[in-house]
Amino acid sequence: MVxxxxxxxxxxxxxxxxxxxxxxxxxxxxxxxxxxVDVAFTEAAVGGGISTVLLLGTLALTTRFExxxxxSPFLPLFxxxxxxxxxxxxxxxxxxxxxxxxxxxxxxGPDYLARSPHEIGVPNVVTAILASYRGYDTMxxxxxxxxxxxxxxxxxxxxxxxxxxDGSIEDREEDG
Amino acid sequence: MRxxxxxxxxxxxxxxxxxxxxxxxxxxxxxxPGGGFQAGVIMAVAxxxxxxxxxxxxxQQVFPPWLVHKLxxxxxxxxxxxGVYSMLTGYAFLDYGALSPDHPEHGQHWGILLVEAGxxxxxxxxxxxxxxxFVGRTPMISDEEW
Numbered sequence: 001m002v003x004x005x006x007x008x009x010x011x012x013x014x015x016x017x018x019x020x021x022x023x024x025x026x027x028x029x030x031x032x033x034x035x036x037v038d039v040a041f042t043e044a045a046v047g048g049g050i051s052t053v054l055l056l057g058t059l060a061l062t063t064r065f066e067x068x069x070x071x072s073p074f075l076p077l078f079x080x081x082x083x084x085x086x087x088x089x090x091x092x093x094x095x096x097x098x099x100x101x102x103x104x105x106x107x108x109g110p111d112y113l114a115r116s117p118h119e120i121g122v123p124n125v126v127t128a129i130l131a132s133y134r135g136y137d138t139m140x141x142x143x144x145x146x147x148x149x150x151x152x153x154x155x156x157x158x159x160x161x162x163x164x165x166d167g168s169i170e171d172r173e174e175d176g
Numbered sequence: 177m178r179x180x181x182x183x184x185x186x187x188x189x190x191x192x193x194x195x196x197x198x199x200x201x202x203x204x205x206x207x208x209p210g211g212g213f214q215a216g217v218i219m220a221v222a223x224x225x226x227x228x229x230x231x232x233x234x235x236q237q238v239f240p241p242w243l244v245h246k247l248x249x250x251x252x253x254x255x256x257x258x259g260v261y262s263m264l265t266g267y268a269f270l271d272y273g274a275l276s277p278d279h280p281e282h283g284q285h286w287g288i289l290l291v292e293a294g295x296x297x298x299x300x301x302x303x304x305x306x307x308x309x310f311v312g313r314t315p316m317i318s319d320e321e322w
Contacts, residue, residue, distance in 0.1 A: 037209040041201075045217040050303055053224055057310035122206040122288060130211060131288040135270035139255050141213075142295050146252045149302030153245070156309035 013059055021052035038126045180229070187229040194222040202296050206285070212292035216299025223300075224307045232311045244305045251298025258290045 024047025031040035095102035116128040130138050202215035227235035262274035272287020273280035 038211070038214075041209050041214045042217075045214050045221070049221050050217055050224070053221075053228070054306065054310060057307065061310070061313060122285065124206055124208060126209070127205050127211050127288060127292075128284075131291050132272060132284055135259070135291065138291065138295065139259070139270070142252055142255050142298050145302050146248060146298055149248050149298075149305055152306045153309050156313060 014056075017052055017055040017059060020055065021048050024048040024051065183229050187225060191222050191226050194218060194225070198222065202292065203289070205292055206288060212295025213299055215292075216296040217303060219296070219300045220303030220307070223304050227307065227311065232308070236308070239304060241305070241308055244301045244308065247297050247301035248305060251294045251296070251301065254294030254297065255291050258287060258294070262287075 024043055028040045028044040028048065031037075031043055112129055112133060113125060116122065116125050116133075122128045198215045198219035201210035201218060202212065205211035205215070223235055223239055226238070258272070258275075259270040262271045263269050265274045265277075267274035270287070270291075272285075272291075273283045275286040275290075276283035
């Protein structure tokens with residue numbers, strides 16, 4: 001919470017990048033306390049590591065200080081408060097933390113837990129579900145990562161290549 | 177870039193360990209937290225760290241951009257190829273029992289291993305190529321500016 005306020009208040013974008021990395025690490029700790037070790041692992045590696053590096057790379061391309069906002073902050077603040085209140089209102093209906101009769105634990109979860117030891121034989125049920133029972137989904141995710149990579153490459157390096165080709169055409173014209 | 181002696185020495189020590197840890201996360205994902213996505217990111221971090229501390233040119237000698245771009249597609253191909261193989265041998269798409277018909281459980285192990293390898297390769301290559309794309313456009317910043 002303190003961290004998030006610091007991210008909003010700080011003008012130096014370098015500090016903001018670092019603080020958001022720290023925020024990711026904190027939320028990774030939160031996931032560990034919720035016993036979601038795989039998610040915590042991903043959050044620490046992606047949020048704390050790669051995102052921070054990419055933010056720093058972006059900073060190197062742009063400026064390092066935030067410009068002062070020109071519009072009034074009240075409308076965004078209002079939207080955020082209403083959304084937050086709606087989300088908190090939604091959590092009132094949620095079952096207690098760790099409640100075995102919660103709908104999440106009644107649906108397919110017990111089925112996977114009962115079947116995976118003798119069907120898959122892999123001790124980590126998360127891996128068994130991700131790679132085998134939900135193989136289609138994971139393939140879709142891989143394809144999304146693939147598409148994202150292609151997109152960034154086209155956006156960031158296509159421009160430079162075209163400029164170079166223009167340059168070479170001009171060179172040739174000059175030669176001719 | 178002849179300064180930052182401590183950073184350079186520590187980085188050289190760390191890069192190998194980070195890669196080993198990535199391989200551990202990759203191939204031990206069946207038994208402990210982790211898997212292709214996490215391992216891919218950790219492996220990419222090793223290259224990115226090397227590139228940050230030394231230079232992009234040096235890391236691109238080790239891991240050239242053309243190879244990275246091929247690996248981006250190779251991972252998805254491995255994943256989809258596993259599915260197509262199981263289809264060709266008469267099983268459902270991505271039914272890993274096809275990889276070892278006599279012993280479906282072993283087939284599942286092989287399938288998960290292959291698929292996770294595909295995920296890991298794609299994630300590593302995408303992360304590294306995004307980093308290359310960012311760094312490739314950046315003018316070198318002098319240390320005084322920071």
